[in-house]
Structures are given as structure tokens and as C-alpha cells.
Amino acid sequence: MSKDSIRDKITKLQQESEAILKTKNLNADVRFFIQSMMSILEIVVAVLLEKKTRKNSSNSGLPPSKNNGSNGNRNKNSGQRANLGDQIQNTRNITNEEVTTPAECSNCGIDLSQEKSLKSETRKKIDILYEIITTVVTAKIVECPKCGEINKGPFPKDMNGPLQYGIGIKAMIINFSIVQMMSLERIQEYLKGLIGGLISQAIMLKYIAQLSSALAEWEKRNIEKLLRSPAIHCDETSVKVNKVNYWIHSYSAGDLTLQFVHANRGTEAINDIGIIPHYGGILVHDCWASYLTYNHVDHGLCGSHLLRELKFIEDSTLQKWATKMKKLLQAAAIKLGERTTTIPRENWI
Incomplete structure (x- = not known):
């Protein structure tokens, strides 16, 4: 029995029980019994659906690599439709073009080499050829005929050893x-x-x-830029370092993102990194308890995390409010994105 069929049956039972409860001459004990049984049934079904609903990257904070049958975050575009123009700037492109013409008719054998083409069809094949460039510099050693000094030819500055x-x-x-x-x-x-x-x-x-x-100076300048931002989005995700679990701490504002690797996830790592302790704006996060210990900043909850949690509630229970709340949050995000002025902080709710 699928989750959808369970929901349909429960919805039908709810409608039938509501119709019965509207009966005026219904005994009070019977009314109480029906209401109690429906409440118990909703709880049991909610627990059952929650157990049957597996968490993944779309309904929780799990990374895409933890999805069942997933090989990570793959590009949804197929290879046939990939944009061939998005390449690294220092890539050397060699394009070989060839035009083929049918020599003779495959049906009657007449010569077609001089005939005009009606149209053409183009196919591409992309390959990679690695080219190893070895630079050998030989410095000659010469003895000065006048003073006997031994002189050696210069090497390029980036060639310090053999x-x-x-x-x-x-x-x-x-x-x-x-x-x-x-x-x-x-x-x-x-x-x-x-x-x-x-x-x-x-x-x-x-x-x-x-x-x-x-990059030390670049990092310093961008940390200062983050600290001047009105809001910083922060998150953390695990990574293996020599088979030991470490954490990547991410801080972003606009198109700027800085990431730091630390052995810990909580306040020790946050204090060592040093951004949040010196920040005074709005911290947007997933409600991780360590962030909430910093009282000198304002806090905002990440909309993407909220939508994923609401999707899990929507998938695993019969609660319709989760769907409505999702639509409300999405509509609010669109509305805020369309605004042209900034609401003063003192006017926030």
C-alpha cells in the first residue's frame, strides 16, 4: 500500500466521520468514541508515514551524496546538450573541420560528386590530447682567461634545482x-x-x-567585506580528512563565499575562524544550536532549510498546513525579491 493510497483512505474516513458527527441526535459517548478513534488513527498513520518517508537532500539537511542511489550532484543537462562554449580561458582549442560528399547514389549508382547539396547534417567529436612540454636549460660553465674566475650561465628564476x-x-x-x-x-x-x-x-x-x-591578503580583504555585510549566510558540512571527519564552515554574502576547514563543528571552530565573534549584523543559518549561542547578532532562519523541513512534513504526515506554509514562504521570497527599497531595521517585526 502506497503513501498516497493511505492518505486517500484516511481523507475518506475523515469526511465520513465528519458527516456522522454532524448528526444532531448522535449519542455523546458515540461522538466521543469516534473523535478519539480518528485522533488515534491520525497519530498512528503519521508515525507510519514518517517511518516510510526517507530523508534526502530535498526534504532535510542531508547532502546530495547521501541520497539513495545518488552519485552526488550531477549536471542535469545531458552530454548532447552541454554548452561547449563554457571552457577555461587557457584551454587551447584545435578544431578540425571536414566536409564529406556522397560519391554515388546508394540506389542507382549515378555519380553525385558534382551535384549541389540540398542540406547538410553536422556531427561533432570532442577529444582531449595531453601535451607534455619539457624545457631543458643547459648552463655552460666558462673559465675567465684573464683572472681564472669560473662563471656559469644563468638559469630562469623559476628553475632552482635539477x-x-x-x-x-x-x-x-x-x-x-x-x-x-x-x-x-x-x-x-x-x-x-x-x-x-x-x-x-x-x-x-x-x-x-x-x-x-x-591569497592571504585577498582572504583578509574579503573577511572584512563579509563583516561589513548586513547579513551573512553560514552553514557547515562534513568532509573526510585522512579518513577522519572534519567540517567545512561556509560564510557567504552576495557573490562572496569563504570556506574554512576545522576539526570541530561547534563554537570552538566558530571562534577559531573568528568571523561571527566580530560580526554585528544578521546571521542566517539552519537553526544549529551553536549559532544561537551568539547573542550579539540578529538571527534569521535559512528559507531553503525551512522548505526542506516542510517538504518532509508534507511527505510523511497528513498535515496540510505544511503545504500552505511552503507556498506562503515562496510567495514572500518572490515579493521581497521584487522590492526596490530596503526596510529600515527598526521597522522589522
Whole structure:
């Protein structure tokens, strides 16, 4: 029996019981019995439906990777309809174009090579060809014929030792580690198959540390920008670091998002990161208890989280108010998005 059929049966029973209860000459004990049984039935069915309704990313705070049968957040667009124009700026495109003409008629065999075409059909094939560029610099060593000084030809500034790796490999390591969240072991295996050599994890970590150092001033400026924002959206999600559970803490305002990794989820991590303790605006979150301990800020509940919780109530119970509340919140969001002026904070309810 499906959830929908259970709902239909309960709705029908409710309608029938309401019709019976409207009878004027109904005995008080019978009336009480019917009302009690319907209340008990609604509770039992609500518990049953809640157990049958599994939580996922659409009706709870679970990430998409926890969905049953899910392989994460995949692009809904098929490969046939992918936008081929959205590419990295430093990608070199080589386009080979070829036009084919039918040599002869497949039916009668007449020569068609000189005939005009009625129309054309185009198909594409996309492939990737990795190109390894090895730069070898040989510095000659020359003895001065006058004073006997030994002189060596100069090396480029970015070649400090017998072997180093170029900006392309560095960018690939950083992308795989930070963006794609691949382990260092997997990056090692991938690059070994690509360039034929093993890059040590220490070197890869050095590249990541160099990037972090280069972005230190950028991070400082954007933290200050966050602190000046009227509202900050914050959230946290778990991530494995060396098979140990860590937390990614996210802080965003407008098109700016900063993320920090910490071993803890609660106030210890929030204080170490240091944004919320120095903030004085509105903190928008999912009602996680740690955020509510900060009384020097105003609090707002995340609309997306509320909609997901309402969807779970809608899916797992017979309560119709959840559907109405969802529509109300969505309508309010649209209305607020259309406004052209800002409501003064002192006029908020």
C-alpha cells in the first residue's frame, strides 16, 4: 500500500466521520468514541508515514551524496546538450573541420560528386590530447682567461634545482586537491600515468601552501567585506580528512563565499575562524544550536532549510498546513525579491 493510497483512505474516513458527527441526535459517548478513534488513527498513520518517508537532500539537511542511489550532484543537462562554449580561458582549442560528399547514389549508382547539396547534417567529436612540454636549460660553465674566475650561465628564476614542475602541473594539483577534493594518493597516481614520474606529496602540499600564502591578503580583504555585510549566510558540512571527519564552515554574502576547514563543528571552530565573534549584523543559518549561542547578532532562519523541513512534513504526515506554509514562504521570497527599497531595521517585526 502506497503513501498516497493511505492518505486517500484516511481523507475518506475523515469526511465520513465528519458527516456522522454532524448528526444532531448522535449519542455523546458515540461522538466521543469516534473523535478519539480518528485522533488515534491520525497519530498512528503519521508515525507510519514518517517511518516510510526517507530523508534526502530535498526534504532535510542531508547532502546530495547521501541520497539513495545518488552519485552526488550531477549536471542535469545531458552530454548532447552541454554548452561547449563554457571552457577555461587557457584551454587551447584545435578544431578540425571536414566536409564529406556522397560519391554515388546508394540506389542507382549515378555519380553525385558534382551535384549541389540540398542540406547538410553536422556531427561533432570532442577529444582531449595531453601535451607534455619539457624545457631543458643547459648552463655552460666558462673559465675567465684573464683572472681564472669560473662563471656559469644563468638559469630562469623559476628553475632552482635539477627538476621542477611548471605552472600547468601546479594548477592541476591545486584543482584536483582543493576543487575536486581528491586525495594526494590519487593525484599522485593520476600524474604518474600522465607524465611518467612520481611527484611527492610534500611537493604537492608546498604548492597548496604557496597558493594559501599568496591569497592571504585577498582572504583578509574579503573577511572584512563579509563583516561589513548586513547579513551573512553560514552553514557547515562534513568532509573526510585522512579518513577522519572534519567540517567545512561556509560564510557567504552576495557573490562572496569563504570556506574554512576545522576539526570541530561547534563554537570552538566558530571562534577559531573568528568571523561571527566580530560580526554585528544578521546571521542566517539552519537553526544549529551553536549559532544561537551568539547573542550579539540578529538571527534569521535559512528559507531553503525551512522548505526542506516542510517538504518532509508534507511527505510523511497528513498535515496540510505544511503545504500552505511552503507556498506562503515562496510567495514572500518572490515579493521581497521584487522590492526596490530596503526596510529600515527598526521597522522589522
